[in-house]
Amino acid sequence: MRANRFENKVAVVTGAAQGIGRAVALQMAAEKATLLLVDRSEIVEEVAEEARAAGATEVHTALADLEQYAGACKAMDAAITCFGCIDILVNNVGGTIWAKPYEAYEEDQIEAEIRRSLFPTLWCCHAVLAQMQKQQRGVIVNVSSIATRGLNRVPYAAAKGGVNAMTVCMAFENAQHGIRVNAVAPGGTDVGERRIPRNSATMSEQEKAWYQTIVDQTIDSTFMKRYSSPDEQASAILFLASDEASYITGTVLPVGGGDLG
Numbered sequence: 001m002r003a004n005r006f007e008n009k010v011a012v013v014t015g016a017a018q019g020i021g022r023a024v025a026l027q028m029a030a031e032k033a034t035l036l037l038v039d040r041s042e043i044v045e046e047v048a049e050e051a052r053a054a055g056a057t058e059v060h061t062a063l064a065d066l067e068q069y070a071g072a073c074k075a076m077d078a079a080i081t082c083f084g085c086i087d088i089l090v091n092n093v094g095g096t097i098w099a100k101p102y103e104a105y106e107e108d109q110i111e112a113e114i115r116r117s118l119f120p121t122l123w124c125c126h127a128v129l130a131q132m133q134k135q136q137r138g139v140i141v142n143v144s145s146i147a148t149r150g151l152n153r154v155p156y157a158a159a160k161g162g163v164n165a166m167t168v169c170m171a172f173e174n175a176q177h178g179i180r181v182n183a184v185a186p187g188g189t190d191v192g193e194r195r196i197p198r199n200s201a202t203m204s205e206q207e208k209a210w211y212q213t214i215v216d217q218t219i220d221s222t223f224m225k226r227y228s229s230p231d232e233q234a235s236a237i238l239f240l241a242s243d244e245a246s247y248i249t250g251t252v253l254p255v256g257g258g259d260l261g
Contacts, residue, residue: 146261187256223258
């Protein structure tokens with residue numbers, strides 16, 4: 001793996017406070033990126049300190065709710081104000097909030113799943129495209145999921161299926177502007193105990209059983225019979241974000257230990 005692939009590159013990483021987003025931020029920092037780390041939690045400030053220690057050229061943060069279009073515009077405007085350009089956007093916000101058979105979801109839960117796992121990517125891409133088109137260059141890496149084919153997550157799967165579709169369509173539309181758009185589709189990823197839980201409610205015994213179905217199916221569907229680490233997902237994201245992937249666009253790369261989703 002080449003060193004310093006992101007030297008003199010400005011990268012915006014969303015959902016950077018924990019999990020895969022944090023791993024992306026720290027790996028890019030180690031390769032000399034200039035970073036804007038975006039999250040709605042102030043924990044992102046701690047990740048910024050880690051990124052500076054890891055070797056980032058410069059690091060700024062932006063607190064924003066990317067489920068709202070105004071939040072996405074705020075984040076992209078902050079990067080342009082700080083650095084004057086955006087070379088790379090990693091859209092990492094999303095994640096299953098509830099796990100249950102589709103008929104057990106309530107109406108507001110379905111809407112919340114779509115808003116959490118589709119809209120941040122839609123909004124951030126819309127907010128960044130004018131700048132990248134003006135530059136006539138740019139790279140977008142969206143974080144999807146192999147759970148587009150799985151159990152007990154139909155609304156989340158629908159959201160990530162939307163991410164896959166928009167990735168291909170945006171790549172087609174924007175290749176003429178020198179912009180590449182790809183996605184990774186992570187499999188199960190062991191991020192440890194979340195400091196910011198996706199769903200703060202205490203699970204019932206039935207909900208625990210439904211969630212365990214996800215875990216069992218995810219492991220059983222992989223050839224390698226284990227979850228990945230955040231760093232394994234981040235490495236794939238960094239490859240697609242780097243110039244090493246200069247002839248790859250409109251692609252959804254499964255990173256699921258053999259499970260193609």
